[in-house]
Amino acid sequence: MSKTVLKGNIVYAKDKDKLEIHEDSYVVVEDGKVKDISRELDKSYKDYNLVDHSGKLIIPGFVDLHLHAPQYPNRGLGLDKELIPWLDTYTFPEESKYGDMEYSKKVFTRLINELWQNGTTRAVVFASVQKNSAKLLMDMFMESGLGAYVGKVNMDRNTAPSLTEDTQVSIDDTEEIIKEYENKSDMVRFIITPRFAPTCTEKLMGSLGDLAIKYNTPVQSHLSENQAEVLWVKELFPDSKDYASVYDEFNLLGQTRTIMAHCIYATDDEIELMAKNGVYAAHCPYSNYNLSSGIMPVRKFMDKGVPIGLASDISGGDSLSMMSIIAGTIQASKMKWLETDKELKPLTFSEAFYLATKGGGSFFGKVGSFEEGYEFDALVIDDKELADIKDLTIEERIQKVVYIGDDRNIVERYVRGKLIEKPF
Amino acid sequence: MSKTVLKGNIVYAKDKDKLEIHEDSYVVVEDGKVKDISRELDKSYKDYNLVDHSGKLIIPGFVDLHLHAPQYPNRGLGLDKELIPWLDTYTFPEESKYGDMEYSKKVFTRLINELWQNGTTRAVVFASVQKNSAKLLMDMFMESGLGAYVGKVNMDRNTAPSLTEDTQVSIDDTEEIIKEYENKSDMVRFIITPRFAPTCTEKLMGSLGDLAIKYNTPVQSHLSENQAEVLWVKELFPDSKDYASVYDEFNLLGQTRTIMAHCIYATDDEIELMAKNGVYAAHCPYSNYNLSSGIMPVRKFMDKGVPIGLASDISGGDSLSMMSIIAGTIQASKMKWLETDKELKPLTFSEAFYLATKGGGSFFGKVGSFEEGYEFDALVIDDKELADIKDLTIEERIQKVVYIGDDRNIVERYVRGKLIEKPF
Numbered sequence: 089m090s091k092t093v094l095k096g097n098i099v100y101a102k103d104k105d106k107l108e109i110h111e112d113s114y115v116v117v118e119d120g121k122v123k124d125i126s127r128e129l130d131k132s133y134k135d136y137n138l139v140d141h142s143g144k145l146i147i148p149g150f151v152d153l154h155l156h157a158p159q160y161p162n163r164g165l166g167l168d169k170e171l172i173p174w175l176d177t178y179t180f181p182e183e184s185k186y187g188d189m190e191y192s193k194k195v196f197t198r199l200i201n202e203l204w205q206n207g208t209t210r211a212v213v214f215a216s217v218q219k220n221s222a223k224l225l226m227d228m229f230m231e232s233g234l235g236a237y238v239g240k241v242n243m244d245r246n247t248a249p250s251l252t253e254d255t256q257v258s259i260d261d262t263e264e265i266i267k268e269y270e271n272k273s274d275m276v277r278f279i280i281t282p283r284f285a286p287t288c289t290e291k292l293m294g295s296l297g298d299l300a301i302k303y304n305t306p307v308q309s310h311l312s313e314n315q316a317e318v319l320w321v322k323e324l325f326p327d328s329k330d331y332a333s334v335y336d337e338f339n340l341l342g343q344t345r346t347i348m349a350h351c352i353y354a355t356d357d358e359i360e361l362m363a364k365n366g367v368y369a370a371h372c373p374y375s376n377y378n379l380s381s382g383i384m385p386v387r388k389f390m391d392k393g394v395p396i397g398l399a400s401d402i403s404g405g406d407s408l409s410m411m412s413i414i415a416g417t418i419q420a421s422k423m424k425w426l427e428t429d430k431e432l433k434p435l436t437f438s439e440a441f442y443l444a445t446k447g448g449g450s451f452f453g454k455v456g457s458f459e460e461g462y463e464f465d466a467l468v469i470d471d472k473e474l475a476d477i478k479d480l481t482i483e484e485r486i487q488k489v490v491y492i493g494d495d496r497n498i499v500e501r502y503v504r505g506k507l508i509e510k511p512f
Numbered sequence: 513m514s515k516t517v518l519k520g521n522i523v524y525a526k527d528k529d530k531l532e533i534h535e536d537s538y539v540v541v542e543d544g545k546v547k548d549i550s551r552e553l554d555k556s557y558k559d560y561n562l563v564d565h566s567g568k569l570i571i572p573g574f575v576d577l578h579l580h581a582p583q584y585p586n587r588g589l590g591l592d593k594e595l596i597p598w599l600d601t602y603t604f605p606e607e608s609k610y611g612d613m614e615y616s617k618k619v620f621t622r623l624i625n626e627l628w629q630n631g632t633t634r635a636v637v638f639a640s641v642q643k644n645s646a647k648l649l650m651d652m653f654m655e656s657g658l659g660a661y662v663g664k665v666n667m668d669r670n671t672a673p674s675l676t677e678d679t680q681v682s683i684d685d686t687e688e689i690i691k692e693y694e695n696k697s698d699m700v701r702f703i704i705t706p707r708f709a710p711t712c713t714e715k716l717m718g719s720l721g722d723l724a725i726k727y728n729t730p731v732q733s734h735l736s737e738n739q740a741e742v743l744w745v746k747e748l749f750p751d752s753k754d755y756a757s758v759y760d761e762f763n764l765l766g767q768t769r770t771i772m773a774h775c776i777y778a779t780d781d782e783i784e785l786m787a788k789n790g791v792y793a794a795h796c797p798y799s800n801y802n803l804s805s806g807i808m809p810v811r812k813f814m815d816k817g818v819p820i821g822l823a824s825d826i827s828g829g830d831s832l833s834m835m836s837i838i839a840g841t842i843q844a845s846k847m848k849w850l851e852t853d854k855e856l857k858p859l860t861f862s863e864a865f866y867l868a869t870k871g872g873g874s875f876f877g878k879v880g881s882f883e884e885g886y887e888f889d890a891l892v893i894d895d896k897e898l899a900d901i902k903d904l905t906i907e908e909r910i911q912k913v914v915y916i917g918d919d920r921n922i923v924e925r926y927v928r929g930k931l932i933e934k935p936f
Contacts, residue, residue: 161901164915165908167842168860195901377843380858382850406839406915415830418591419801423847426806434804436592477585477619484589491588491830494918 090505092117093133096141096468097482098125100148100458101442104390108458109482115146117464120505125458141468141500145485148456149209149465149501150410151448153397154308154349154370157225157238158183158192158216160199162403167378171314174379174404180248183241186221196225197512200232204511206409207498209465210235210452212308212347212370212399214281217241217251219261226269229276232511233503235452235465239281239308240265242296246287259295266303275504277306279347284310285321285334297339306345306451309335312358313350314381332358342367347451349401350375351389352382363393368451370397371443373416375404383424386417387432390439397448398440411490414440437487468500469493514929516541517557520565520892521906522549524572524882525866528814532882533906539570541888544929549882565892565924569909572880573633573889573925574834575872577821578732578773578794581649581662582607582616582640584623586827591802595738598803598828604672607665610645620649621936624656628935630833631922633889634659634876636732636771636794636823638705641665641675643685650693653700656935657927659876659889663705663732664689666720670711683719690727699928701730703771708734709745709758721763730769730875733759736782737774738805756782766791771875773825774799775813776806787817792875794821795867797840799828807848810841811856814863821872822864835914838864861911892924893917 094117098110116124116133124130129138159179166178186192203211213229213236215222222240229236240262244255253261262280269278280300282288288296300307312318312331321331328334332354335341341348342365349370354362362369371384389396398417400408407413414437421435435443449456455463471489474497480488489497501508518541522534540548540557548554553562583603590602610616627635637653637660639646646664653660664686668679677685686704693702704724706712712720724731736742736755745755752758756778759765765772766789773794778786786793795808813820822841824832831837838861845859859867873880879887895913898921904912913921925932 164898164912165904167911167915168858198901374843377846380846380849383847419798422801422804423807425804427851434592474588477622480589487591488588491591 090117090119091136092505093129093136093138094141094146094466095138096144096146098146098458099482099486101438101446102457102459104439104442107438107441107483107486111482112142115458117505120463122458122460122462122464124460143472144499145469145471145482145489147467147469147486148445148449148458149467149503150207150444151397151452151456152203152208152211152400152408152410153347153368153448153451154212154372154399155402156214157196157199158186158221159403160195164406165403167406169379171317171379171381176248180251183216184248184250186216186218189220189224192221192224196228200228200234200511202408203234204232204501204508205495207467207495207501208234208408208410209501209503210449210455212237212279212451213239214308215240217243217253217258219265223265223268226276226278230273233506233508234511235275235503237277237279237306237308239279242282242292243287244289244292255289255292258292259299262296263299266299266305270303280305280307282309282340285331286317286324290338293338293340297343300344301339304344307340308347308349309340311335311348311351312353313376314379315353318353330355330358332361336361336365341365345451349399350381350384352376352384359389359392359394366395368395368397370399371417372399372401372405373413373420374407375401376420378406379404383420383427385424385428385432386421386435387424395447395450396443397451398444409494410444411493414444414490417443441486441490464502464505466502467498469497470499471497514541514543515560516929517553517560517562518565518570518890519562520568520570522570522882523906523910525862525870526881526883528863528866531862531865531907531910535906536566539882541929544887546882546884546886546888548884567896568923569893569895569906569913571891571893571910572869572873572882573891573927574631574868575821575876575880576627576632576635576824576832576834577771577792577872577875578636578796578823579826580638581620581623582610582645583827584619588830589827591830593803595741595803595805600672603827604675607640608672608674610640610642613644613648616645616648620652624652624658624935626832627658628656628925628932629919631891631919631925632658632832632834633925633927634873634879636661636703636875637663638732639664641667641677641682643689647689647692650700650702654697657930657932658935659699659927661701661703661730661732663703666706666716667711668713668716679713679716682716683723686720687723690723690729694727704729704731706733706764709755710741710748714762717762717764721767724768725763728768731764732771732773733764735759735772735775736777737800738803739777742777754779754782756785760785760789765789769875773823774805774808776800776808783813783816783818790819792819792821794823795841796823796825796829797837797844798831799825800844802830803828807844807851809848809852809856810845810859811848819871819874820867821875822868833918834868835917838868838914841867865910865914888926888929890926891922893921894923895921
């Protein structure tokens with residue numbers, strides 16, 4: 089059983105409303121889990137392996153709750169369109185390439201390295217429709233030491249011909265991966281991934297809901313990202329009460345653990361349904377800017393008790409940096425505050441930090457915090473070049489790193505107590 | 513006379529609507545100015561010093577049209593407040609420190625190095641009220657080789673006691689610097705800098721307007737950043753038609769070349785007055801997010817013919833990266849498009865790139881473009897790690913660098929044809 093102690097300035101968010109700060113303290117890690125945090129090291133831990141990061145910051149690893157691996161090569165490109173034309177013009181042609189395993193490997197190598205570099209220790213990921221590429225991505229995440237949920241995308245209509253699956257093949261491929269990867273790893277797991285309602289027939293969604301329940305497999309999809317998309321879903325599913333209900337009717341909305349990305353235009357009824365079913369919302373501020381989608385009313389979801397995490401959503405989003413996404417989340421919430429006549433209060437720093445760590449981390453279990461029993465996913469941050477002009481509190485130092493630091497400030501990454509080196 | 517030729521992929525924006533792209537070409541620089549761009553090097557240039565950057569991108573240096581040097585230590589801090597309480601709580605206490613020349617030097621060293629690092633080759637800068645600190649900043653910019661306008665701030669009311677100037681001393685100090693620096697450098701020049709109408713008495717603003725005209729000195733200030741500020745100005749100047757007219761009445765709105773930062777809540781009349789007087793608007797998207805100010809309707813200003821540049825506005829803004837600010841400008845314009853019921857069209861990539869180069873650069877003269885006769889301020893960009901997955905056009909490569917690159921991609925900086933090394 090591994091026994092490690094790290095020394096430094098330890099910061100995490102147990103609750104949304106404030107950061108827990110243990111200045112110049114020790115965090116004791118046993119068997120990958122946090123055992124204790126204290127100012128003085130108890131002598132029972134004296135023979136543990138001590139890693140001294142005095143002066144540095146130690147924070148939970150970041151959790152990216154929604155991103156598209158095969159869109160990695162498109163980051164920063166084609167951001168002059170809204171969702172539907174963007175999918176048709178840029179995204180679907182790129183995703184058509186992933187029958188090629190060599191190309192898949194080249195892209196996934198870069199993606200996983202870059203997640204690691206930016207301190208993202210857990211991610212929830214869309215692959216593309218091609219099953220072998222999705223398997224390769226799972227294998228590569230396992231090799232990397234980072235934690236992930238990976239989904240093979242399902243689409244059997246309204247997409248590029250090269251990506252349109254035969255419905256039964258789509259279902260069978262999905263079940264094949266579920267069974268093949270069921271017991272391979274508890275760090276990298278499969279997640280059922282209907283792209284979104286417009287690209288899936290009722291038969292496909294129904295069968296995916298059945299698989300979710302049969303294998304107790306989690307689910308991810310998109311919800312109410314764009315106004316035109318919402319209208320389209322209304323046309324395609326005229327008998328459903330609303331967009332969220334479409335998923336709900338097919339057991340794809342919280343019947344097993346579920347993440348819905350975006351949720352910008354969700355109605356009060358839909359938000360309440362998500363809260364009731366415990367469905368996670370993945371907030372992707374930069375993607376929502378880039379595709380002119382709008383700003384999710386995060387405060388409203390929070391108030392109604394919907395679990396929330398933050399996400400890059402590359403390549404709708406351009407940045408993989410969760411630090412930048414925390415800042416973007418706060419900034420977007422300030423514009424939402426103005427937009428709602430100052431009704432929905434801006435997010436505080438600790439709230440956004442919580443969402444990027446424990447908020448999304450809770451989808452993985454006891455992840456994203458340093459409370460006792462939590463898996464020790466952590467980043468060691470060296471901020472001396474940012475913080476050497478005047479005296480700053482630990483909380484001010486964290487804010488400064490998040491707003492103006494970058495991957496260069498991250499000097500070590502741990503997942504489940506294990507130091508993770510650059511994967512590839 | 514220096515004679516240099518650079519080879520590479522040359523990109524600039526002569527007009528807003530498209531990028532000029534010269535793939536694998538030569539730019540000939542004589543005496544600091546662009547002489548010619550061509551695909552084949554004319555033999556009359558064969559004896560010029562050739563710098564071969566084949567494969568790399570060569571773009572104009574960035575222009576930051578509005579930032580506060582003494583707020584540098586506060587970047588990323590205290591962004592939980594709106595403008596007026598933020599000034600009182602964070603900014604004024606920090607600006608009070610600049611009677612200390614050692615502290616000034618420490619901060620300005622870091623600031624100028626970081627401007628250089630981020631490829632900002634020209635900047636328009638607020639110092640603080642302390643005249644010696646402003647002079648030091650001018651001296652340090654001269655030493656750096658970067659171009660700048662620097663202003664000693666004027667404030668004789670409604671600020672911290674430690675920053676409140678005697679009106680006559682404020683005027684005299686300003687005139688002293690104008691005279692002392694009049695002929696010192698044409699790269700680093702003084703700019704008259706009433707902080708904003710609420711912190712300046714009528715007497716002070718009147719005298720500053722007189723100095724502007726007497727010495728033909730440019731002017732910078734703030735305009736309509738925040739709704740509470742606009743109301744405050746209305747109370748303080750009940751006889752003026754609007755906020756812009758306050759400055760106009762004191763010859764501080766385009767009687768000499770003028771920059772007004774923010775302009776979020778400017779009325780149509782004010783925008784027309786700015787256009788008529790040729791007053792620049794400095795758009796600071798991240799600052800406007802951070803201080804919950806709002807989003808400037810850049811498209812409307814553009815349509816009405818107001819000259820516009822982009823700006824970091826540290827430390828209301830957190831980032832000094834003009835690449836990031838270009839992306840932020842496009843993103844903000846997309847939210848403005850939604851906010852105005854799709855009336856004000858989002859900015860295109862080339863429009864935002866133009867604003868960050870030639871748009872702001874025109875305040876300095878023939879700066880920010882590679883047209884013949886323009887001063888050769890340039891960045892050499894190595895983007896091979898960003899662009900090696902699939903074939904990209906030069907325009908796509910530039911977009912990628914701006915969205916997901918950073919200072920690490922900038923390998924050389926030129927100002928007026930001269931290679932600039934890290935200043936300090």
